[in-house]
Amino acid sequence: MAESNVKTNNRWVLFLASIASFMVALDTLVVSTSLSRIRLDLGASIEGLEWTVNAYSLCFAVFLLTAAALGDRFGRRRLFAAGIGVFTVASAACALSESxxxxxxxxxxxxIGAALIMPLSVALLSAAFPPERRAKVLGVFSGVTGLAVLAGPVVGGAVAEGLAWQWIFWLNVPIGLLIILPVWSRIGESFGTNTALDIRGLLLATGGALGLVWGLIRSNSAGWNSLEVLSTLAVGILLTILFVNWELGTREPMLPMRLFRSRAFLIGNAANFLLNTSLVSALFFLAQYLQIALGYGPLDAGLRMLPWTATLFFVAPVAGNLVNRIGERPLIVFGLLLQSLGMMWIGLIADPGTAYVKFIAPLIVAGFGVSMVQPTSMSAVVGSVAPSEVGKASGAFNMLRQLGGVFGIAIIATVFTANGNYSSAQSFNAGFAPAISISSALSMAGALVAIGLPRRRKVPINHEREKA
Known part of the structure; x- marks a missing residue:
């Protein structure tokens, strides 16, 4: 009977963690195809649209490590459930916003709610499954998240076009309400090392990230040589240096710098960061490009992104299974090269007169690449640390993923505004083509970095544990 309970609990952990991740990913993707409607309805500038995405991503990023530490100390299930509650209430508040x-x-x-959900979902999965099954489980987890990637642009487009953009946030409420009670009743509690909270580290990390992001975003309107931009970038760099110095010296760091001595941890996170600078920035502009330059409505734009987004649902589980056979390095390197090739291809053919059918092949190529990298980079990072530090490793991975998206949007928005604007389809295309080419270059940089990943050691399968 005990063995049956373990199996049931493990299945519930995978199911509930995946659904919670699905909710967070769905929210990110439904927003992408609704940006044009939000811009028109609320009179938002490109800077306002950036903050609509980046306020979420920035708080997500800087609270991830604190969330992981809170989960390790006070219980991962408890904080995971709290994150679902915060995310659900905040979603309703977004829907009710009038400005x-x-x-x-x-x-x-x-x-902040998403920051509690994502690292703790991975930590709960890692605690529930043995190392020899972890890559496969993370592949399934990424595949379910991929369903949100598949459905997100279509659902967001359908809702924005058929109802109103506010309903993209109402979608999260029933999902959150349905899963919060089973989290308490079906998942066992788990803890990490009982560490003190690193408040100074949190403040320095938050201030450093905010200064850098603020300076990058404001450079579009204030100018790179303005006092505001130069001072905020300088403060951001200074606080980031102080954060690293503090983490090296404190007894209870929120991000132990010794983890970066592991080549797999360091390079896996670097590749993950560069992938997301490319991926999220491309997503930010591609959905708008389909509507503004090619003239599609939100729903049609979402449907036409399916060749790119649908691949994650099918490829990620396969990539997770392949990790134990060939290791992470070839999958990550080749995947980043495919993403780079797809974005470069789109940048070369982008024009208001280009038929959509010509975008299908590069979208599929890029989608295959992203789908290979996401689960394998997570496996490389989580597999490089001791079980007691999985929570912190997951927090670092997700923090750098979110910061990658923030910096990616800020960087290519700067390129976009230097070359184009929203005044016409041709003007938008003039900015989009060079911007998406920068997205390609960022992914190529990730592929070059990933070549340095060490070969993966095969994990011996414990057949008795597998039976349990």
Missing amino acids: LGWLIAFRAVQG
Whole structure:
């Protein structure tokens, strides 16, 4: 009977962690195809649209490690459930927002809830499954998340076009309400090392990230040589240096710098960061490109992104299974090269007169690449640390993933505004083509970095544990 309970609990952990991740990923993707409607309805500038996305991603990123530490100390299940509650309430508040300022504020609260959900979902999975099954489980987890990637742009487009953009946030409420009670009743509690909270580290990390992101975003309107941009970038760099110095010296760091001595941890996170600078920035502009330059509505734009997004649902589980056979390095390197090739291809053919059918092949190529890298980079990072530090490793992985998206949007938005604007389809295309080419270059840089990943050691399968 005990063995049956273990199996049931493990299945519930995988199911509930995947659904919670699905909810967070769905929210990110439904927003992408709704940006044009939000811009028109609330009179948002490109800077306002950036903050609509980046307020969420920034809070998501900087609270991830604190969330992981809270989960390790007070219980991963408890904080995981709290994150679902915060995310659900904040989603309702976003739907009720009547101005861009309030929408951005509640998107930030959503990011805090997401910060509790994502690293703790991976930590709960890692605690529930043995190492020899972990890569496969993470592949399934990524595949379910991929379903949100598949459905997100279509659902967001359908809702924005058929109802109103506010309903993209109402979608999260029933999902959150349905899963929060089973989390308490079906998942056992687990803990990590009982460490003190690193408040100074949190403040330094938050201030450093905010200074860098603020400077990058404001450079579009204030100018690179303005006092505001130069001072905020300088403060961001200084606080980031102070954060690293503090983490090296404190007894209870939120991000132990010794983890970066592992080549797999360091390079896996670097590849993950560069993938997401490319992926999220491309997503930010591609959905708008389909609507503004090619003239499609939100629903049609979402449907036409399926060749790119649908691949994650099918390829990620396969990539997870392949890890134990060939290791992470070839999958990550080849995947980043495919993403780079797809984005470069789109940049070369982008024109308001280009038929959509010509975009299908590069979208599929890029989609295969992303789908190979996401589960394998996570496996490389999580597999490089001791079980007691999985929570912190997961927090670092997700923090750098979110910061990658923030920096990616800020960087290619700067390229976009230097070359184009929203005034016409041709003007938008003039900015989009060079911007998406930068997205390609970022992914190529990730592929070059990933070549340095060490070969993966095969994990011996414990058949008795497998039976349990």
